[in-house]
Amino acid sequence: MKYVYGPVPSRRLGSSLGIDPIPLKTCNYQCVYCQLGKTTCFTNMRKNYAPKFEILREIEIALKISENIVDYITFVGSGEPTLYKDLKDLIIKLKELSNKPVCIITNGGLLNNNQVQEALMLADVVLPSLDGGDKETFLKINRPHPAIKFDEVIQGFIDFKKFFNGKFWIEIMLVKGINDSKDQLLKIKNIIDKIEPDRIDINVPIRPPAEKWVKIPDEKIISVLDEILGDYNNINFPEIGNFAYYSSNFEKEFLSLIQRHPMRQEQIIETFTSEGLDGDAILSKLQTLAHQQKIERIDYLNSTYWELKR
Ligand code: SF4
Incomplete structure (x- = not known):
């Protein structure tokens, strides 16, 4: 399959069926820690990067095989899923086909866009990233498309969360020397207090990052996190469980899995x-x-x- 993969073990979502409607490394961010390597198609254009009917056909087949064994159906994968223009239609169709909760893992850069908000309002869980507490750090770590402005992104988070009925779980990826200082974490906490997410997930680059100089913060960060964030969820551990695949062709199935991450x-x-x-x-x-x-x-x-x- 091209647009659907798994079920895969996920550190945050148990067993997850992945929907991947965006081509490899098509993104409006160029995060220094990206496990998919450098962004090769750097764009903020929302369009249907793959035919909707083909994605839906694969979703139907995958649900028949594995709906019973997945905890979530998750939009995630090789690029930024909110760049898919008809994301709302895909979520509506998914909701018709299955009762499983639908999640969107997103960088959150388009959460201030009305159409993206409308689509994501239909999801059960939205998992955006917040890695920088100020504009300079945001530019340094996420290296966003020039059309994406830090203040507008944060306002998008705040506005969306206010009206969203599902779960809103923010992920913070900590990179040594960039956003792991007390000062940075205090700034992030200040923003988080305005957003009021349902959960904070702390992550570190446990897989090979896009930039070789990216490092995991020192252990002492734990006490700083405890002091500043208090209640948070540490997801810094490898996934447990096996990845599922659909045929006995090792090369095809393996290459499809590592397209999503090493x-x-x-x-x-x-x-x-x-x-x-x-x-x-x-x-x-x-x-x-x-x-x-x-x-x-x-x-x-x-x-x-x-x-x-x-
Ligand atoms: S980590 Fe996500 S948002 Fe950042 S460059 Fe990679 S795909 Fe894009």
């Missing part, structure tokens, strides 16, 4: 080990794909990851 080698082996395929056979397939320049090995934080060759 995978740890152990997780690849756990996911694809079957009667005909053991760990050694999988490692040999990985070497072949690397030799063919389709994937590359990245050593990051004492783990081996494999990602698409960039």
Whole structure:
């Protein structure tokens, strides 16, 4: 499948069926920590990047196979999902097809856009990012499209949350030396108090980031977070569980999964080990794909990851 993947284990959402209507690295941000690599299509244009009927056809097939085993249906993936112009239609159709809660993982940069607000109001959970407490830090860490202004983004969060009936969970990605100081966290907290989210998720770049200089904050950040944020949810741990796939074609299914994010080698082996395929056979397939320049090995934080060759 091209636009639907999983179920995948998610650190915040249990088992999640992913809907990915945006081409790889099509985004209005260029986050320094992005696990998908550098943004190659840097745009703020909302359009239907893939035919709606094809996405819906795949959703119907995937729901028949895995609706019973997923906790959430999540718009996420290779780019920023709110750039899909008819996102509202996709959510309406999903709600007709399934009772599972619909989530949108977004950078939040378009939450001040009326059409995006209308679409996201239909979701059950919206998970936007808030990484900078001021304009300078926002520009440094998220490197947004010039049409996206910090104050307008924050106002969009505040306005949307006021009328949204679902859950609004803000994620803060902490990067050492950029937004992990007490001063920055106080600024973020000040904004959060105006938004009043239902939950704050703290994350750190546990997968290989777009910029090699990006580092995880020191452990001492925990006491600062406790002091400033008080109640927050630490999601700094690897996902547990296997990724699902739809055919026995290892190369096709594996390349489709790592399009969404790099995978740890152990997780690849756990996911694809079957009667005909053991760990050694999988490692040999990985070497072949690397030799063919389709994937590359990245050593990051004492783990081996494999990602698409960039
Ligand atoms: S992390 Fe998300 S918002 Fe940031 S560049 Fe990557 S896809 Fe875009």
